[in-house]
Amino acid sequence: MGFVDAAKKAIFGSTKRTSSLMFNRGGSKTVTQDNALELSDVLTCVRVLAESVASLPLCVYEKTEVGGKKAYDLELYDLLRYEPNPEMTSYDLRLWMMIDALLRGNGCAQLIRDGAGKVVQIWPLYSSKLKAERSSSGEIVYNYPDKDKKDGVVYLQSNEVLLIRTFSSNELFSPSLITEAAHMLSSTKGADDYTLEFFQNGTTLSGVIEFPTEMDEETFQRLKSDWTSTYTGDGNRHKTPILEGGAKFSPLVMNHTETQLLEARKYNRSQIAGLFRVPAHLINDLEKATFSNIEHQDLGFVKHTLRPWMCNWEQKLRQSLLTDEEKKKYYFKHNTNDLLRGDLESRFKAYSSGVQNGFLSPNDIRRKEDEPTYEAGDTYIANSTLRSVEVLSKAGTNELESTED
Numbered sequence: 001m002g003f004v005d006a007a008k009k010a011i012f013g014s015t016k017r018t019s020s021l022m023f024n025r026g027g028s029k030t031v032t033q034d035n036a037l038e039l040s041d042v043l044t045c046v047r048v049l050a051e052s053v054a055s056l057p058l059c060v061y062e063k064t065e066v067g068g069k070k071a072y073d074l075e076l077y078d079l080l081r082y083e084p085n086p087e088m089t090s091y092d093l094r095l096w097m098m099i100d101a102l103l104r105g106n107g108c109a110q111l112i113r114d115g116a117g118k119v120v121q122i123w124p125l126y127s128s129k130l131k132a133e134r135s136s137s138g139e140i141v142y143n144y145p146d147k148d149k150k151d152g153v154v155y156l157q158s159n160e161v162l163l164i165r166t167f168s169s170n171e172l173f174s175p176s177l178i179t180e181a182a183h184m185l186s187s188t189k190g191a192d193d194y195t196l197e198f199f200q201n202g203t204t205l206s207g208v209i210e211f212p213t214e215m216d217e218e219t220f221q222r223l224k225s226d227w228t229s230t231y232t233g234d235g236n237r238h239k240t241p242i243l244e245g246g247a248k249f250s251p252l253v254m255n256h257t258e259t260q261l262l263e264a265r266k267y268n269r270s271q272i273a274g275l276f277r278v279p280a281h282l283i284n285d286l287e288k289a290t291f292s293n294i295e296h297q298d299l300g301f302v303k304h305t306l307r308p309w310m311c312n313w314e315q316k317l318r319q320s321l322l323t324d325e326e327k328k329k330y331y332f333k334h335n336t337n338d339l340l341r342g343d344l345e346s347r348f349k350a351y352s353s354g355v356q357n358g359f360l361s362p363n364d365i366r367r368k369e370d371e372p373t374y375e376a377g378d379t380y381i382a383n384s385t386l387r388s389v390e391v392l393s394k395a396g397t398n399e400l401e402s403t404e405d
Contacts, residue, residue, distance in 0.1 A: 056310070
């Protein structure tokens, strides 16, 4: 199954659209959460963000006196890192929730807990179907459709729902990016549809037909019908027209640069990329790309686009999955090393600097490279020419006293 079908199935429940593009009175297409993926640039941005976040290793760490370490013994570790439920991988779950969050503003999941209150399974929910309200005591109560229930609804407490919001607002749910930018996206859809209609029309001889005398209705209709069937549509491009009765065809030169069609499409693409904060080269816009600026754009993508999403996930997971006691001992963290690895030469230079300055051991490096460690590899060394400030201060004082003597 392709990504588009998978996305449709994940978000809409089936590959069949529940609604099609709507027309307003002005004739332009209205882009909604349901049809936004029909815009290729929106689809590309959603793929880039959803797949990037879903593919990052997400681990649970334990706080220790010597720093954090992966909490392999905690059940949540395998749950989040590999298999949140019997039918999905961690990638599947996070991809679902990220697509839903990017299109609808919220990514939702149900937390299944055992008798001791520990999370044992995580199942995604359709955010469009999840409703919430505050009880008289101020607690948030969710309800979700469930055909197996007598009243067709299942009620969930706040500790049974994981909610990843795109925006933080006074509302219980976040507004959708698509809804907030509907006007801009609708203009983009209008430009796409105009281009499609132009090429589907087929003829390259757009212009007017001049007739030397007044035509009767029958001649007019016949000429119109013959021209449409012969010189427009698929298979009729570039044919030579044959006119009769002194008729003359006067072509109208149509320059898409002058009509700003191409500029409009480029502008709309940059607007969509800005909406999702995705660098231009990641949506196949390489017009101004160079080897050097792409590398810096990748770093900016990690710092300014992925980092807020990772922070959002990590803090929300801590709040929703851990008990008060566990929050004092454990935390969640994404591993971005794979995204920032760079080329082999640069990576090994950084490792060499770490060893020489004493903050990396050979085994630390081998663990990062998924290589087996060796017995003497945990020794930390430092360049012998480097001395502490205290030592240098004492040496300077002794030299000064020797000079005074």
